Amino acid sequence: MSDPPVSPYIWVACSLRGTVVRVATEDHYSPVDQRCVAAGDVLGQYYTAPAGSPAGDPSRTTVDYDGSVWVANREDILIGAPPN
Numbered sequence: 001m002s003d004p005p006v007s008p009y010i011w012v013a014c015s016l017r018g019t020v021v022r023v024a025t026e027d028h029y030s031p032v033d034q035r036c037v038a039a040g041d042v043l044g045q046y047y048t049a050p051a052g053s054p055a056g057d058p059s060r061t062t063v064d065y066d067g068s069v070w071v072a073n074r075e076d077i078l079i080g081a082p083p084n
Contacts, residue, residue, distance in 0.1 A: 009025060058072065
C-alpha cells in the first residue's frame with residue numbers, strides 16, 4: 001500500500017468559536033479556492049454544529065486518506081449524558 005498524499009492544509013479546532021479553520025501549510029495554487037495561496041493563509045472557517053446549538057465545541061480533527069476532514073465536538077458527548 002502506498003503512503004497517503006500529503007495535504008497542503010492543516011485543520012485547526014477553535015473550541016471557543018465553535019469552528020474549525022483550514023490553513024495553507026505551503027505556497028501553492030489551490031483549485032478549491034481558485035487562487036494562489038501562501039503558507040499561513042486562513043482559507044476558511046467552518047461551524048461544527050448547527051446555529052444556536054450548544055454542542056459546537058470542537059476538540060479534535062483528523063484527515064482521512066482521501067483528504068476529508070473529520071471533527072469531534074466534545075460537547076456532543078456531554079449533552080443528555082447521564083451523570084457518572
